[in-house]
Amino acid sequence: MKKEDVLKTLHEISMDPFPYLESKREKGFKIIGSPLADVPSELIHAAGLMPVTILGTNRPIVKAGGHLPDNACSLSRSNLELVLNYQPRSFDGFVFPQVCDTTQHLSDIWKMTISSEFFASFLIPRQVDRPSARHWFYAETRRLKEQLEAYTGNPFGREALEESFSLYNEARRLLRKIYGIKRKNPAALSNRQLFDLIRAFCYMDPRDLIPMLETMTENLPKEKAEDENVRVVLSGIVVEPSQLLDILDELGVSIVGDDLTVGTRMIAYDVPEAEDPLEALTARHFDKSPFSPIRDVGTRLYDHLLGLFETTGADGIIFFHIKFCESQDYDLPDLKHIMRERRIPMIVLDTEYQSVTKAQTKTRLEAFIESLYGERENG
Numbered sequence: 001m002k003k004e005d006v007l008k009t010l011h012e013i014s015m016d017p018f019p020y021l022e023s024k025r026e027k028g029f030k031i032i033g034s035p036l037a038d039v040p041s042e043l044i045h046a047a048g049l050m051p052v053t054i055l056g057t058n059r060p061i062v063k064a065g066g067h068l069p070d071n072a073c074s075l076s077r078s079n080l081e082l083v084l085n086y087q088p089r090s091f092d093g094f095v096f097p098q099v100c101d102t103t104q105h106l107s108d109i110w111k112m113t114i115s116s117e118f119f120a121s122f123l124i125p126r127q128v129d130r131p132s133a134r135h136w137f138y139a140e141t142r143r144l145k146e147q148l149e150a151y152t153g154n155p156f157g158r159e160a161l162e163e164s165f166s167l168y169n170e171a172r173r174l175l176r177k178i179y180g181i182k183r184k185n186p187a188a189l190s191n192r193q194l195f196d197l198i199r200a201f202c203y204m205d206p207r208d209l210i211p212m213l214e215t216m217t218e219n220l221p222k223e224k225a226e227d228e229n230v231r232v233v234l235s236g237i238v239v240e241p242s243q244l245l246d247i248l249d250e251l252g253v254s255i256v257g258d259d260l261t262v263g264t265r266m267i268a269y270d271v272p273e274a275e276d277p278l279e280a281l282t283a284r285h286f287d288k289s290p291f292s293p294i295r296d297v298g299t300r301l302y303d304h305l306l307g308l309f310e311t312t313g314a315d316g317i318i319f320f321h322i323k324f325c326e327s328q329d330y331d332l333p334d335l336k337h338i339m340r341e342r343r344i345p346m347i348v349l350d351t352e353y354q355s356v357t358k359a360q361t362k363t364r365l366e367a368f369i370e371s372l373y374g375e376r377e378n379g
């Protein structure tokens with residue numbers, strides 16, 4: 001496959017993974033979906049199942065509104081709509097993570113509303129600095145393994161787990177390599193193309209993805225190139241609608257880093273080697289960077305973002321706020337205050353899955369990027 005064909009295929013899968021997932025099903029795989037975030041895909045994969053991160057839909061909300069209040073976050077509404085209305089037969093089961101109040105309620109609604117062969121909730125500790133958090137995560141991981149084994153009827157052990165760890169680690173390593181190439185040479189691939197690859201990682205079996213990523217890494221230019229674009233760091237959970245990345249490409253912006261859950265946080269943390277594979281999954285979880293509903297000390301989200309801004313030499317920060325995400329709502333006042341105090345240019349964009357062509361968002365982005373170019377000229 002040529003590099004251009006890989007990019008086209010992965011773009012198509014990132015926009016609509018269901019034909020690919022159907023082909024996996026025809027090969028005998030059961031499709032297990034999980035909304036964001038932090039369900040260990042490796043565990044589901046080691047059970048001989050096909051784990052998929054559910055990333056919502058940009059199509060209109062028709063049915064989900066009847067099950068969720070109007071002020072439920074756009075991500076939850078969009079996920080429920082996708083499974084209830086647009087892809088009701090594409091999943092065989094679900095592992096549902098509870099990371100915030102919304103996902104806690106949605107988990108029950110999901111279980112009652114959507115019929116599937118398998119449903120497991122995965123309760124993730126939100127305050128990760130408590131000593132009990134580690135024990136809790138380990139116990140949840142073990143409980144999930146037992147539930148998967150009961151579903152498939154096939155107990156699985158260290159060998160299967162280590163094989164899955166190594167496949168996912170390899171896919172993540174290649175994605176980090178491609179991100180690194182783009183940082184050195186922003187023209188090597190567009191912002192949209194980079195994030196298409198990360199979305200594809202959420203949807204694909206690493207056995208299928210790895211050869212494609214190898215083709216990419218072999219054929220991308222490796223040399224450093226001058227970059228005239230303004231450099232930004234993206235922050236938040238997910239960039240939705242993903243067409244916003246096309247706008248950043250049109251405006252001459254280079255993404256030099258991010259703390260996005262569907263971004264660096266998804267690809268940066270490998271499963272380490274350990275005597276006990278479930279302990280390895282637990283250790284990886286606690287290595288991860290903070291995400292709005294999951295953190296230790298209160299300032300860690302801001303400290304991490306400030307560090308990213310400084311180490312990447314970015315000109316500004318674009319924060320993507322998902323409409324009605326209450327976890328982000330709690331973070332934003334402090335985050336804005338800190339950035340203002342330090343005179344770091346930051347824009348907060350309110351995003352919604354169903355607003356694909358929001359002219360106002362584009363206008364605000366244009367004005368922000370222009371101001372970054374202006375600041376650069378003025379030294």
Ligand code: SF4
Nearest residue numbers: 073075100102325326
């Ligand atoms: S963290 Fe925010 S976006 Fe994610 S499910 Fe909870 S409220 Fe929604």
